Amino acid sequence: AQKITQTQPGMFVQEKEAVTLDCTYDTSDPSYGLFWYKQPSSGEMIFLIYQGSYDQQNATEGRYSLNFQKARKSANLVISASQLGDSAMYFCAMRGWSFQKLVFGTGTRLLVSP
Amino acid sequence: SQTIHQWPATLVQPVGSPLSLECTVEGTSNPNLYWYRQAAGRGLQLLFYSVGIGQISSEVPQNLSASRPQDRQFILSSKKLLLSDSGFYLCAWSQDAQAGNTIYFGEGSWLTVV
Numbered sequence: 001a002q003k004i005t006q007t008q009p010g011m012f013v014q015e016k017e018a019v020t021l022d023c024t025y026d027t028s029d030p031s032y033g034l035f036w037y038k039q040p041s042s043g044e045m046i047f048l049i050y051q052g053s054y055d056q057q058n059a060t061e062g063r064y065s066l067n068f069q070k071a072r073k074s075a076n077l078v079i080s081a082s083q084l085g086d087s088a089m090y091f092c093a094m095r096g097w098s099f100q101k102l103v104f105g106t107g108t109r110l111l112v113s114p
Numbered sequence: 115s116q117t118i119h120q121w122p123a124t125l126v127q128p129v130g131s132p133l134s135l136e137c138t139v140e141g142t143s144n145p146n147l148y149w150y151r152q153a154a155g156r157g158l159q160l161l162f163y164s165v166g167i168g169q170i171s172s173e174v175p176q177n178l179s180a181s182r183p184q185d186r187q188f189i190l191s192s193k194k195l196l197l198s199d200s201g202f203y204l205c206a207w208s209q210d211a212q213a214g215n216t217i218y219f220g221e222g223s224w225l226t227v228v
Contacts, residue, residue, distance in 0.1 A: 037219075042221075045219035047217075102160070
């Protein structure tokens, strides 16, 4: 079975500062993909970044980077230079080779203050 | 480029009434299609997925059903809604089932059963 754990129900950060959102996972699949999504108050689920389990380097997409530590089974999202528009729910998710579905964590609500 | 749309965006339905949510993907062929539900303040739960026309897999027993009458059309239905069916429904697609392929979501549909 696959499981995603996000232990931070809420995080606060000041504008222009960096913030790390934690994500740990558990899977028996030897190969898998890890994803982060952003869900603003409108409800739409927006894809942010992807990390493959065999990727040698941590993924980066603009201000987003993924701190992937395979041995610790963690895939933390780092947002640099936070902006007010980053305030949203953030979900970590995983997809294994043997499963069709994307398994989600419970999410972290990020609030960016001026 | 590929796009996904679902409708209606919001609906309020009485208990016992039928439901039909529709989702369409453009710009790709033979996508994998998904229906997710998100209860208030919680993560996403996979309801159904489809790898082709007429092929539907159900993840959880429930009051809902899904159909895929065309390659890029996915419909979520119910004959008689329950109060517990209230929630945020998201349609999604991916190119195939490989772990590295991102799942992209539609705008979502807010359903309130009264």
